[in-house]
Amino acid sequence: MEKGRISIEDDHRPGRPSTSKTNDTITLVRNKIRNDRRLTVREVANEIGISIGTCHSILSDELGMKRMSEKLVPKLLTEEQMEHRIEVCLKLKNRISNDSSFISSIITGDETWVYGYDPETKV
Template sequence: MALTESLEIVDNAIKQLKCVPGEIGVLINSKLQNILGKIPGFKVVNRCVTFDWFERFKEGHISIEDDHRPGRPSTSKTIDTITLVRDKIRYDRRLTVKELTNEVGISIGTCHSILSDELGMKRVSAKLVPKLLTEEQMEHRVKMCLDLKNRVSNDPSFIKSIITDDETWVYGYDPETKFQSS
């Protein structure tokens, strides 16, 4: 769930509270948790955070978002940079964050922020990332599959002779880890 969606949900939940003046923060917190607990995929809010929001609303603020702080705006996290990172990732999903930062010219923290916050991506184990095949490899696979299909249609018992395999190494013994061998 995106941060902006979460903020809207919490803002709406707080508006639903209809707090009575003088009501204590603990009671308001339990009411808020009941409302938010019914929303699928929404995590329960920390009690201290609820008290902070309560103070903000008592002071007249109408949103739970932090006030704008003065300071220098970010120069590395621009629309152009985000677009460039998105294009690089779409071209080659196996890029590491370090390679991406070198190619784009941004810091590792900014790169992580763009990938997670702006693009909504998360790290996936390298084993689960699909391989990018060349055109020649794709054509070869299609040819092999068509050949197998033709053989099965000509001889239905042929399918029983097929042995499948993947690229997993299976040892006939338990190999020692580096820690065990030292």
């Protein structure tokens, strides 16, 4: 009779567990990026004392950020942005319920061109 594995769980392996991806490290990375969005992954990793791979993993997997135009931006809306969006929608809803002619004063279009300039990055 052939002897095989019965359990699908990983066997215990000797060695140190990874200690660089902790809640404290994630908080440090988040604070560094919030203070200066122009930092590179290498600069953040060097300042905190973690590997570049771990720093990149924290930024993308834990904090949900990706690099765009040489700065890190959230993939999804932040809590503050979601709350602001809810506030604006509630104000519009209240205004429409109080003034039924308000909806006819809204102008819409099918194309939009927006110019944005970020003085911090000069882009």
